[in-house]
Amino acid sequence: MTIIDTRTPDPKRLIPGATGDWEVIIGLEVHAQVTSNAKLFSGASTSFGAAPNANVSLVDAAMPGMLPVINEECVKQAIRTGLGLKAQINLKSVFDRKNYFYPDLPQGYQISQYKQPIVGEGKIIISVGPDKKGEFEDIEVGIERLHLEQDAGKSIHDQHPTMSYVDLNRSGVALMEIVSKPDMRSSDEAKAYVTKLRTIVRYLGTCDGNMDEGSMRADVNVSVRRPGEPFGTRCEIKNVNSIRFVGQAIEYEARRQIAILEDGGKIDQETRLFDPNKGETRSMRSKEEAHDYRYFPDPDLLPLEFDQAYVDALAADLPELPDDKKNRLVDTLGLSAYDASILVSEKAIADYFEKVAAGRDGKAAANWVINDLLGALNKAGGDIENAPVSPDQLGAIIDLIKEGTISGKIAKDLFEIVWNEGGDPRELVESRGMKQVTDTGAIEKAVDDVIAANPDKAEQARAKPTMAGWFVGQVMKATGGKANPQAVNDLVKAKLGIVE
Amino acid sequence: MSNLTRLTISEARSKLRAKEIKATELTDAYLDAIDAANGEFNAYVTVTHDKARDMAKASDEKLVRGEGGALEGIPLGIKDLFATEGVHTQACSHVLDGFRPRYESTVTANLWADGAVMLGKLNMDEFAMGSSNETSYYGAVTNPWRAAGSNKQLVPGGSSGGSAAAVAAWLCAGATATDTGGSIRQPAAFTGTVGIKPTYGRVSRWGTVAFASSLDQAGPISRDVRDAAIMLKSMASVDGKDTTSVDLPVPDYEAAIGRSVKGMKIGIPKEYRVDGMPADIEALWQKGIAWLKEAGAEIVDISLPHTKYALPAYYIVAPAEASSNLARYDGVRYGLRVPGKDIIEMYENTRAAGFGREVKRRIMIGTYVLSAGYYDAYYLQAQKVRTLIKKDFEDAFAAGIDVILTPATPSAAFGVADQEMASDPVKMYLNDIFTVTVNMAGLPGIAVPAGMDANGLPLGLQLIGRPFDEETLFQTAHVIEQAAGRFEPAKWW
Numbered sequence: 001m002t003i004i005d006t007r008t009p010d011p012k013r014l015i016p017g018a019t020g021d022w023e024v025i026i027g028l029e030v031h032a033q034v035t036s037n038a039k040l041f042s043g044a045s046t047s048f049g050a051a052p053n054a055n056v057s058l059v060d061a062a063m064p065g066m067l068p069v070i071n072e073e074c075v076k077q078a079i080r081t082g083l084g085l086k087a088q089i090n091l092k093s094v095f096d097r098k099n100y101f102y103p104d105l106p107q108g109y110q111i112s113q114y115k116q117p118i119v120g121e122g123k124i125i126i127s128v129g130p131d132k133k134g135e136f137e138d139i140e141v142g143i144e145r146l147h148l149e150q151d152a153g154k155s156i157h158d159q160h161p162t163m164s165y166v167d168l169n170r171s172g173v174a175l176m177e178i179v180s181k182p183d184m185r186s187s188d189e190a191k192a193y194v195t196k197l198r199t200i201v202r203y204l205g206t207c208d209g210n211m212d213e214g215s216m217r218a219d220v221n222v223s224v225r226r227p228g229e230p231f232g233t234r235c236e237i238k239n240v241n242s243i244r245f246v247g248q249a250i251e252y253e254a255r256r257q258i259a260i261l262e263d264g265g266k267i268d269q270e271t272r273l274f275d276p277n278k279g280e281t282r283s284m285r286s287k288e289e290a291h292d293y294r295y296f297p298d299p300d301l302l303p304l305e306f307d308q309a310y311v312d313a314l315a316a317d318l319p320e321l322p323d324d325k326k327n328r329l330v331d332t333l334g335l336s337a338y339d340a341s342i343l344v345s346e347k348a349i350a351d352y353f354e355k356v357a358a359g360r361d362g363k364a365a366a367n368w369v370i371n372d373l374l375g376a377l378n379k380a381g382g383d384i385e386n387a388p389v390s391p392d393q394l395g396a397i398i399d400l401i402k403e404g405t406i407s408g409k410i411a412k413d414l415f416e417i418v419w420n421e422g423g424d425p426r427e428l429v430e431s432r433g434m435k436q437v438t439d440t441g442a443i444e445k446a447v448d449d450v451i452a453a454n455p456d457k458a459e460q461a462r463a464k465p466t467m468a469g470w471f472v473g474q475v476m477k478a479t480g481g482k483a484n485p486q487a488v489n490d491l492v493k494a495k496l497g498i499v500e
Numbered sequence: 501m502s503n504l505t506r507l508t509i510s511e512a513r514s515k516l517r518a519k520e521i522k523a524t525e526l527t528d529a530y531l532d533a534i535d536a537a538n539g540e541f542n543a544y545v546t547v548t549h550d551k552a553r554d555m556a557k558a559s560d561e562k563l564v565r566g567e568g569g570a571l572e573g574i575p576l577g578i579k580d581l582f583a584t585e586g587v588h589t590q591a592c593s594h595v596l597d598g599f600r601p602r603y604e605s606t607v608t609a610n611l612w613a614d615g616a617v618m619l620g621k622l623n624m625d626e627f628a629m630g631s632s633n634e635t636s637y638y639g640a641v642t643n644p645w646r647a648a649g650s651n652k653q654l655v656p657g658g659s660s661g662g663s664a665a666a667v668a669a670w671l672c673a674g675a676t677a678t679d680t681g682g683s684i685r686q687p688a689a690f691t692g693t694v695g696i697k698p699t700y701g702r703v704s705r706w707g708t709v710a711f712a713s714s715l716d717q718a719g720p721i722s723r724d725v726r727d728a729a730i731m732l733k734s735m736a737s738v739d740g741k742d743t744t745s746v747d748l749p750v751p752d753y754e755a756a757i758g759r760s761v762k763g764m765k766i767g768i769p770k771e772y773r774v775d776g777m778p779a780d781i782e783a784l785w786q787k788g789i790a791w792l793k794e795a796g797a798e799i800v801d802i803s804l805p806h807t808k809y810a811l812p813a814y815y816i817v818a819p820a821e822a823s824s825n826l827a828r829y830d831g832v833r834y835g836l837r838v839p840g841k842d843i844i845e846m847y848e849n850t851r852a853a854g855f856g857r858e859v860k861r862r863i864m865i866g867t868y869v870l871s872a873g874y875y876d877a878y879y880l881q882a883q884k885v886r887t888l889i890k891k892d893f894e895d896a897f898a899a900g901i902d903v904i905l906t907p908a909t910p911s912a913a914f915g916v917a918d919q920e921m922a923s924d925p926v927k928m929y930l931n932d933i934f935t936v937t938v939n940m941a942g943l944p945g946i947a948v949p950a951g952m953d954a955n956g957l958p959l960g961l962q963l964i965g966r967p968f969d970e971e972t973l974f975q976t977a978h979v980i981e982q983a984a985g986r987f988e989p990a991k992w993w
């Protein structure tokens with residue numbers, strides 16, 4: 001594989017060292033567990049949290065004479081993901097054996113794809129920012145390939161004083177290894193890339209993206225160089241299992257490498273581990289200790305072949321992807337790019353928003369979802385699937401404002417009541433007397449009362465019309481905030497004889 | 501009574517259906533024969549007396565009602581490579597000590613579904629690696645044949661040596677076997693029995709311990725051509741659990757027997773006339789040519805130019821796959837475990853103790869040829885040779901050849917513990933010189949006894965056919981069988 005440098009050094013991304021600036025080069029290999037009921041080559045279940053070795057078939061345990069049979073659902077998911085990454089779909093791909101010994105690798109080899117992966121080159125657009133001016137920057141990160149492979153089992157070392165236990169529940173579960181090109185130049189970009197990739201697979205339903213359950217993990221390749229120089233020697237940080245850790249690992253690793261180089265040392269190509277407790281990476285094995293995996297085509301499996309019509313049918317069924325959705329929200333609802341990108345960042349948020357916005361003003365809906373709902377969720381620490389205010393409830397609140405039944409200010413109170421206590425917003429407005437007073441007779445009386453009680457202020461207001469606002473405030477106070485502010489404003493001006 | 505064991509499958513089938521004999525009698529006759537003679541031959545590594553009697557009893561119940569499958573009540577021996585539920589399945593290796601699968605291979609399940617009775621598990625070369633059955637952890641198998649006037653023990657060939665010996669010595673009516681480079685056909689030729697390796701993909705590999713996945717195929721060893729046709733019909737199937745099995749209907753192979761070969765084109769490949777080939781083998785080949793010509797077939801000299809590269813290429817591809825297939829025998833989950841101070845030492849101790857010399861040799865060859873820096877020069881090159889070998893055959897068949905006739909082996913059976921073979925593994929590998937091409941090309945090949953050498957030992961001819969054209973092989977082999985007659989050892993045990 002020839003590596004093409006797609007980026008020109010950008011001063012704002014450089015890391016200052018003791019002897020000058022450095023540029024960090026990052027490429028990621030993300031392992032994403034395919035959402036499927038059964039494993040890649042066996043019928044065993046993939047459910048999370050089962051008792052150890054409950055989800056193990058004869059094939060997964062590599063019993064003598066067992067043979068792998070490809071799970072078509074996993075193939076479809078890989079193709080769908082490839083389509084979501086705007087990538088080349090290879091109509092013919094080959095499964096290879098990657099040979100090494102490990103207790104949680106029962107076959108003694110992992111079935112993977114080496115020379116001919118199912119998905120070739122593609123791309124992801126990430127958005128980094130905001131910078132000091134509040135601007136976001138879109139960056140294209142190349143995808144090198146996506147291939148299907150088996151996950152390994154798990155060795156458990158803390159259950160017995162002298163023995164290790166093996167849990168094969170994950171053994172044979174389908175993974176997509178998604179390899180980026182070395183196109184990222186900061187930890188923020190890498191984090192944005194993983195975030196975006198996770199958003200895409202979640203939209204597609206091809207991976208649940210739950211990093212804390214191990215459904216997604218990243219091998220992070222980091223090297224540094226002086227701007228304009230060729231790529232330096234890279235180190236691979238294995239199995240980083242959160243987006244935050246991806247950022248921390250890169251920051252630490254870049255500084256470690258810079259320190260070595262500035263001291264006149266050189267970087268050894270090696271595999272490293274990230275220790276989240278210490279926030280540092282440490283050596284796992286050197287290049288010399290690297291395995292010779294003796295890849296060769298798995299003779300138990302024929303090449304994986306399908307036709308373009310098969311791909312086209314999957315493409316036709318693809319859901320709207322985040323970038324497309326964002327463009328649509330901007331183009332048809334008139335949202336700002338910033339608001340739209342927040343709304344599409346998670347499929348659940350976008351789904352929620354679209355329910356609220358249906359038949360309503362998009363901007364109003366966006367404001368309520370972003371400022372009030374997401375704000376409250378942030379504070380309370382919940383996720384949108386379990387938000388105490390449903391899209392219907394929030395929609396009703398927005399409708400009540402639009403109809404003039406409640407004011408914007410009352411609406412905030414109403415939102416809080418629905419959040420804390422639940423209930424139908426319409427009924428709450430009735431039962432709690434929150435309805436806006438639009439009866440001009442009642443408002444008129446209140447205006448008259450305030451003017452009569454404050455003749456000197458009325459005099460001043462007639463001379464200086466901006467003083468009318470004080471009267472409006474007093475009337476609103478007197479009516480408990482329920483008077484229609486526009487009606488109050490009109491009446492105050494009329495009664496004071498202010499002409500605009 | 502012991503005459504029952506002399507019946508072929510087709511003869512026994514008629515007598516069972518006609519209720520002239522009972523399945524239980526037939527099974528008991530075989531069990532008695534095994535109990536009496538297995539000490540001499542070491543053909544069985546385990547005898548399943550109770551299971552055999554239970555199965556025979558069930559067959560009798562069906563036969564009484566006029567029901568039953570194609571092999572109802574027929575007692576068979578099963579090569580130790582096939583997984584048999586709850587029964588010794590160890591590929592005759594120490595590393596699988598005590599392994600009793602919870603599953604049944606597709607091949608044996610097919611046989612039981614057709615009513616066959618299991619007598620026990622048959623000896624074989626360890627993991628099917630060998631041509632003399634001497635690499636078995638359970639010891640060598642003795643060939644029922646002896647050279648005229650000699651008491652010297654001969655090998656039955658391998659790897660399906662137990663299968664061939666048991667069939668020839670009337671210790672089963674027929675046997676399952678497997679063939680990766682000649683392991684059905686060579687032992688069949690050494691014991692005067694019939695053995696067919698079907699087209700790759702004709703028989704499911706599911707539940708059969710793997711040696712070299714792209715070459716392994718199961719097939720029968722039997723007393724005559726008709727029995728082989730009957731057994732293969734039951735063994736073959738398309739299997740969703742083996743994606744390399746091919747979705748084609750299984751024909752009634754028996755129906756091909758007795759058809760004329762008149763007008764058929766028989767190819768005689770000149771490359772199979774190897775240096776130092778014994779005169780007996782050449783004479784046998786000429787006899788075969790003459791018989792087929794007499795039967796009205798046309799004899800055509802052909803060339804399969806890449807034949808000489810087949811054996812070296814085979815001994816790259818097969819060990820490469822084996823080195824990976826045998827990685828699972830690591831002492832972690834089943835079979836032998838020899839403890840060590842850590843996991844690496846446990847692996848090393850287990851595999852050092854568990855595998856025999858020949859298996860270790862092939863694992864090392866296979867590991868070497870797949871290693872970084874050697875892959876292109878060995879494995880990839882061997883795969884290219886394989887493509888060329890396949891093309892040689894395709895060209896011959898495209899030119900109108902219906903079936904290719906060759907010797908099955910370069911010699912008759914040799915002695916147990918032969919010093920020359922033991923000191924030079926390549927000499928042993930040369931046993932497969934006429935048979936490996938067929939595995940490399942994925943074609944069907946049958947070995948049929950056709951004569952004897954000067955010492956009175958049986959010799960076989962091989963017929964090679966088009967993919968999935970086993971019918972033509974049975975048809976042609978039957979013509980040779982009719983002309984050559986049947987070959988049975990003089991009973992000395």
